[in-house]
Amino acid sequence: MANRFTVVTATRTSRAGGVVLLVLLAGLAAGPWWLGRGDMRLAVEIGSMLALAQMWNLLAGYAGLVSVGQQAFLGLGGYALFVGGIFLGLNPLVCIPLAGLAAALFAIPTAALVFRLRAAYFAIGTWVVAEVYMLSFAQVSALGGGSGMSLPADVVRGIAEDAGGRDALIYWCALALAVGATGLVYGLLRTRHGLALTAIRDSEPAAESVGIDNARTRWLVYIAAAFVTGMVGALVFLSKLRISPDAAFSVVDWTAYVIFIVVIGGVGRIEGPIVGTIVFFVLRAFLADLGAIYLIVLGLLAVAVMLAAPQGLWGLVAERAGVELFPVRRRLIVEKEQQA
Amino acid sequence: MSLLAVRGLTARYGDFQALFGIDLDIAAGETVAIIGANGAGKSTFLKAVTGQLAAAPDAVVYDGRPIGGEAPHHIVRRGIALVPEGRQLFPSLTVEENLLMGACVGRTGHWTLQTVYELFPVLRERRSAPGTALSGGQQQMVAIGRALMANPRLLLCDEISLGLAPIVIRDIYAAVPAIRAGGTAVLVVEQDIRQAMAVADRVYCFQEGHVSLSGRPADLTLDQITQAYFGM
Amino acid sequence: MEWVNAVVQGVMLGGLFALFATGLSLIFGVMRLVNLAHGDLIVLAAFLGVAVVEGLGLHPLVTLVIVVPAMALLGYGLQRGLLNLTLGGDILPPLLVTFGLSIVIQNVLLETFSADTRRLQAGALETASIELAGGISIGWLPLIVLLLAVAVIGGLQLVFYRTKIGRIFRATSDNPAVARLMGVNHRHVFALAMALALAVCAVAGILMAIRTNFTPTIGPARLLFAFEAVIIGGLGSLWGTLAGGIILGVAQAIGAQIHPGVQILAGHIAFLAVLAVRPQGLFPRLRD
Numbered sequence: 001m002a003n004r005f006t007v008v009t010a011t012r013t014s015r016a017g018g019v020v021l022l023v024l025l026a027g028l029a030a031g032p033w034w035l036g037r038g039d040m041r042l043a044v045e046i047g048s049m050l051a052l053a054q055m056w057n058l059l060a061g062y063a064g065l066v067s068v069g070q071q072a073f074l075g076l077g078g079y080a081l082f083v084g085g086i087f088l089g090l091n092p093l094v095c096i097p098l099a100g101l102a103a104a105l106f107a108i109p110t111a112a113l114v115f116r117l118r119a120a121y122f123a124i125g126t127w128v129v130a131e132v133y134m135l136s137f138a139q140v141s142a143l144g145g146g147s148g149m150s151l152p153a154d155v156v157r158g159i160a161e162d163a164g165g166r167d168a169l170i171y172w173c174a175l176a177l178a179v180g181a182t183g184l185v186y187g188l189l190r191t192r193h194g195l196a197l198t199a200i201r202d203s204e205p206a207a208e209s210v211g212i213d214n215a216r217t218r219w220l221v222y223i224a225a226a227f228v229t230g231m232v233g234a235l236v237f238l239s240k241l242r243i244s245p246d247a248a249f250s251v252v253d254w255t256a257y258v259i260f261i262v263v264i265g266g267v268g269r270i271e272g273p274i275v276g277t278i279v280f281f282v283l284r285a286f287l288a289d290l291g292a293i294y295l296i297v298l299g300l301l302a303v304a305v306m307l308a309a310p311q312g313l314w315g316l317v318a319e320r321a322g323v324e325l326f327p328v329r330r331r332l333i334v335e336k337e338q339q340a
Numbered sequence: 341m342s343l344l345a346v347r348g349l350t351a352r353y354g355d356f357q358a359l360f361g362i363d364l365d366i367a368a369g370e371t372v373a374i375i376g377a378n379g380a381g382k383s384t385f386l387k388a389v390t391g392q393l394a395a396a397p398d399a400v401v402y403d404g405r406p407i408g409g410e411a412p413h414h415i416v417r418r419g420i421a422l423v424p425e426g427r428q429l430f431p432s433l434t435v436e437e438n439l440l441m442g443a444c445v446g447r448t449g450h451w452t453l454q455t456v457y458e459l460f461p462v463l464r465e466r467r468s469a470p471g472t473a474l475s476g477g478q479q480q481m482v483a484i485g486r487a488l489m490a491n492p493r494l495l496l497c498d499e500i501s502l503g504l505a506p507i508v509i510r511d512i513y514a515a516v517p518a519i520r521a522g523g524t525a526v527l528v529v530e531q532d533i534r535q536a537m538a539v540a541d542r543v544y545c546f547q548e549g550h551v552s553l554s555g556r557p558a559d560l561t562l563d564q565i566t567q568a569y570f571g572m
Numbered sequence: 573m574e575w576v577n578a579v580v581q582g583v584m585l586g587g588l589f590a591l592f593a594t595g596l597s598l599i600f601g602v603m604r605l606v607n608l609a610h611g612d613l614i615v616l617a618a619f620l621g622v623a624v625v626e627g628l629g630l631h632p633l634v635t636l637v638i639v640v641p642a643m644a645l646l647g648y649g650l651q652r653g654l655l656n657l658t659l660g661g662d663i664l665p666p667l668l669v670t671f672g673l674s675i676v677i678q679n680v681l682l683e684t685f686s687a688d689t690r691r692l693q694a695g696a697l698e699t700a701s702i703e704l705a706g707g708i709s710i711g712w713l714p715l716i717v718l719l720l721a722v723a724v725i726g727g728l729q730l731v732f733y734r735t736k737i738g739r740i741f742r743a744t745s746d747n748p749a750v751a752r753l754m755g756v757n758h759r760h761v762f763a764l765a766m767a768l769a770l771a772v773c774a775v776a777g778i779l780m781a782i783r784t785n786f787t788p789t790i791g792p793a794r795l796l797f798a799f800e801a802v803i804i805g806g807l808g809s810l811w812g813t814l815a816g817g818i819i820l821g822v823a824q825a826i827g828a829q830i831h832p833g834v835q836i837l838a839g840h841i842a843f844l845a846v847l848a849v850r851p852q853g854l855f856p857r858l859r860d
Contacts, residue, residue: 066667068608113844116851117803119663120606124799125847128840131796135837146833251792256675263668292679299676306668307657390753412752422753430746433739440736441743445755490755 014326028175032168040171044239046281047174051181051232052254053261053273055225058185060259061268062197063221066119069126071255072110072133073103073226075248077233079137082243085155087142092151092159096173096234103230106133107223115219127251134249148244156241170239177235181228185270186326188224193217252295260302266312270326275314341404343368343525344389344420344494349399349408351381351388358384360549366494371516371526373536376546377569382529383425385546386498390422391415402494417445421492425499427483429471436467438482442489449491450522456485459515477508484515488524495519497528501535513539533565547571577708578829579822584710586801586821587718588783590814591776592794593801594725595769597813600802602745602765605655605666609674611795613770616677617643617777618786619685621692632692632782640774647770651763659762674791681788692781717779721817724772725810731768732810741765793836800843806853815855819846 031043052070059065080099084090090098110129117125138146160166188194196217237243247253257280265276280298287294309316342365351359359381366372376382387393388408389400395408407415416422421442429438439456457464460481466474471482480500487495501509509532516539519526530536536543537557545553545568553560553568596610607613617639624635654673658665700712732738740761744751748758780786780794797820805816820839827838846854 060664064663066663068671113847116847120667121799121803123608123667124606124796127792128796128800128843131793132837132840132844135834135840139833139837252675256671259668259671263672267664292682295679296676296683299672299679303654303669303672303676306665306672307654310662310665392749392753411757412749413755413757416753416755424750424753428747428750430743430750432742432746437739437743440739441751441754441756444736444740486754 025179029172031171031175032164035171037167040167041239042281044170044174044235046277047178048232048236049257049261049280050178050273050277051174051228052258053265053277054178054181054185054270055228056255056258057262057267057270057273058188058221059225061262061272062185062189062194063218065218065222066123067126067222067225068123068251068255068259069114069128069130070225070229070258071249071251071253072126072130073107073229074233074236074254075130075133075137075245076103076106077230078237078243078248079143079233080230081234081237082143082149082151085151085158092155092234092238093169093173096231096238099234100227100231103233104223104227107226110226111219111222115215115222130249130251134245137248138245144244146245148242148247150242151238159238170235173235173238177228177232182270182274182326184224184228188221189270193220197221256295257298260298262312263302264305264313266314266318267310269312269314269318271314271318272312275317276312279313342366342401343370343403344527345401346385346389347399347401349385349388349395351384351393351395353384353393358549359388362546362549362551364544364551364554366525366527368493369520369523369525371520371528371539371541373540373543374527374529374546375531375533375536375543375565375569376552378531379548380546381549382546383498384549386422386496386527386529389415390420390496416490416492417447419447419491419493421445421487421490421495423480423483423487423495423497423500425502427476427479429479429482429486431470431472433471434468435463435471435474435482438471439463439485439489442486445490447491451488451491453489456488459488459518460485475508477504477511480504480508480512481515484512488519492524494525494527497526499529499531501530501532509535533569545569573706573708575826575829576706578825580704580708580710581714582822582825583818584714584718584821585825586814586818587714587721588776588780588817589797589801589820590721590817591717591724591772591779592798593805593813593817594721594728594810595772595776596795596798597802597805597807597810598728598772599765599769601808602741603659603748603762604745605659605762606670607655607769608667608670608795609677609791610670610773610798611793612674612677612681612791613643614773614777614780614794615786615788615791616681617770617774618692618781619681619690619788620774621778621781622685622690625692632694632778633697635692636775636778639778640771643770643774643777644767647766647768647773648763650770651766652759655766656759656762674795678789678791685788687787687789689785689787690781691785692778694782698782713783717783720775720779721814724775725814728768728772729810737764797839800839803853804843804846806856809853809855812853812855816853819854 031040035043056070059067077099080102081092081095084095084098085092114122114125114129137143143149159169189197261276261280262273264279265274266272283298284294287297305312344366346362346364349359349362350357362385374382374385384393388395391410391412397406397408400408402418402420407418430441433441439453462478463481463485466478471479474482500512513535516526528536528539540557542556543554543560544551545565547568553564592614596607599605599607620639620642621632621635624630624638625632658669694713697713701709703709732741740756744756744758744761752758801816801820802813804819805812820842823842824835824839828835
């Protein structure tokens with residue numbers, strides 16, 4: 001008597017969620033027609049942070065690579081935009097994927113160095129490399145040295161002639177990056193590599209014993225994260241129109257905030273960065289005027305969540321209610337075949 | 341009155357229950373052996389008694405006081421020292437430093453560096469060597485000496501003959517009478533039935549987390565033991 | 573001759589880096605904890621020095637009498653109350669909690685002391701120097717820092733290899749679970765190690781405050797210097813950490829001699845070069 005097996009990842013909530021998600025995305029895509037200019041700028045920030053958070057979560061939450069140096073790739077992407085737009089005369093929008101490529105390219109030698117360090121030392125090693133990039137760009141006088149440079153008006157007009165058109169295009173890019181980064185993580189986790197990652201996260205020796213090539217999977221994830229982070233970098237400075245080494249390679253803006261977002265939302269869950277991003281921007285709306293106090297509150301909140309609920313806010317919700325919006329777990333369903 | 345009275349002790353690793361209601365007594369100065377096959381729960385029992393695994397307070401009563409579930413460093417201060425399985429010497433420390441670690445408990449009595457070196461003279465010669473540079477038998481002597489330095493009233497020995505040559509095992513067990521002479525009760529956990537029967541006043545046999553047999557070695561027949569050991 | 577001078581000054585600077593690094597090396601050695609707030613704790617000690625100097629009018633070096641025990645107490649409490657909660661198999665909690673702590677300390681200092689650049693005034697000591705042949709002069713202050721670094725590391729070496737608590741530190745580092753079977757309360761031992769590490773941070777912070785300008789946000793850079801000295805020297809060896817600090821100091825001084833803008837960069841590059849060629853460091857402990 002044979003049993004019938006089906007392997008499913010979808011859940012009832014996830015299917016219902018899928019429909020809601022599509023409607024939500026359609027609404028967001030239509031943003032330029034119903035959002036104000038200020039709202040659109042905020043949306044670009046939110047989208048950028050979400051994409052960065054997804055990438056950091058992919059690194060730390062799934063591949064066990066706790067990087068404190070993602071600002072390296074954000075800054076590289078930002079500078080790639082200025083090099084491409086000003087010196088190569090490329091359309092700034094074309095520069096966005098190229099910035100991703102540039103960051104991924106730099107990530108290869110970076111990985112060769114920092115992958116020699118394990119665990120916590122890897123974290124500080126990535127930070128050192130990011131400092132090296134920052135200090136190096138500060139020495140390049142063609143890029144404005146330490147004080148940085150602005151994107152010339154004619155390059156900016158290359159995006160679109162009118163300000164409204166530019167805002168809309170940048171908005172769509174941010175939306176695409178946020179959705180793309182989330183989709184990338186989701187897609188990756190559903191592939192064989194994703195299974196490998198989950199296995200590595202759960203037990204590195206066990207993963208090795210079933211023949212999963214950790215080093216290679218981790219390397220791929222690191223390069224992929226650099227690619228997306230580089231694109232976000234180009235987008236961020238396309239909307240800021242001005243770059244400097246301090247802003248481009250800021251550990252607080254591009255890594256500390258991102259870490260806090262992921263930790264608060266939930267490490268190792270795709271929903272975590274989304275929840276964390278919402279909490280982050282809500283808190284900012286109330287506390288941003290307080291300057292340093294805002295960072296103190298955020299830091300304390302992250303520490304408290306890490307200690308009291310290491311699975312994050314989303315983890316708390318998911319465990320209580322059993323919801324999963326992005327199911328990546330495979331569930332085995334066994335049915336006894338009916339006897340004739 | 342028993343020095344150690346274990347009543348209905350259960351222990352689990354996560355969802356896996358390893359001990360089911362163990363009852364066991366050790367009187368002051370007595371030598372007791374626990375025998376049993378791999379996975380019978382012998383080491384788990386020692387972990388629960390020494391505080392490395394959770395236990396109900398009343399399940400472990402020492403000197404009339406419930407101590408189940410106390411932290412390992414509290415339990416050893418009460419006078420229960422463990423010679424852990426696999427010896428577990430500190431690799432960064434010399435032989436003498438390993439022995440001195442045993443004295444961190446701060447209990448005084450018969451056992452000092454001097455008396456331990458008298459018990460195992462070879463250790464005095466190797467006192468400045470890193471603990472892990474010694475032979476297996478000598479390492480076992482360090483592990484026993486280290487536990488004695490705590491001047492325990494109850495010494496727990498986990499598989500001290502494991503992986504050693506018969507002649508070395510004989511040397512190690514030759515130390516037991518000297519340990520008993522100091523008034524210390526000894527509990528040895530052994531897979532080697534013959535060795536256990538020779539040294540112990542009383543024997544407990546564990547099987548799948550239960551006590552399957554107990555008694556004085558002279559009163560037990562080989563058939564009884566085989567059945568209790570292998571469940572056949 | 574100016575290159576020789578650069579190397580000499582670099583060696584002196586290396587003493588300060590070695591002091592930064594010693595605490596980091598010590599707590600990693602005892603409890604495998606990498607404290608990302610290490611640099612900020614050094615800066616916190618510097619600001620405690622500022623507060624004591626301004627409040628009591630003491631000479632900066634005398635503030636050590638107050639700041640060192642205060643930081644040691646803080647270290648004990650921090651470990652017992654917070655960091656012990658993060659220890660376990662997972663690397664995320666200790667990293668993220670100390671990273672959060674780093675951001676919190678920086679911003680508390682910003683709120684309390686503002687972003688102004690500070691320095692502790694040590695009077696005549698700042699300019700006093702010894703003239704050597706060939707126009708090279710060694711400042712008394714940098715020399716004192718270097719000698720103090722040697723003394724601190726020598727003292728820690730004695731504590732680790734000649735005292736009971738040092739033995740307990742090493743045993744706990746080897747295997748905390750077995751150390752507990754010897755009656756050692758590992759949580760207390762970890763807290764003592766952190767107290768010792770922050771006492772060293774206090775010395776480093778006060779000396780840094782006398783030698784250089786500082787602001788509330790320079791902590792992470794000190795963490796990186798400390799980390800680089802530890803890795804260059806090789807994990808697990810305090811004398812290696814001293815050597816690592818000196819190599820880093822010399823690299824920075826040579827960089828500064830080439831162009832003032834590349835001082836820090838030259839140090840980072842020296843570190844990356846060591847990482848590329850000899851990832852185990854130059855003087856690793858042979859037995860681990």
